[in-house]
């Protein structure tokens with residue numbers, strides 16, 4: 001199932017690979033928002049079916 005995460009800055013990521021979704025959001029958070037330590041659970045809590 002495709003899942004989509006949208007960031008408050010307008011960036012979004014959609015994939016059916018949960019590991020890629022988590023890794024992509026973690027990378028975005030770190031690079032763009034200087035947020036370290038975003039957890040898998042936090043990412044999945046933001047994810048919506050797409």
Ligand SMILES: [Zn+2]
Pocket residue numbers: 007008009010011028032033
């Ligand atoms: Zn963002």
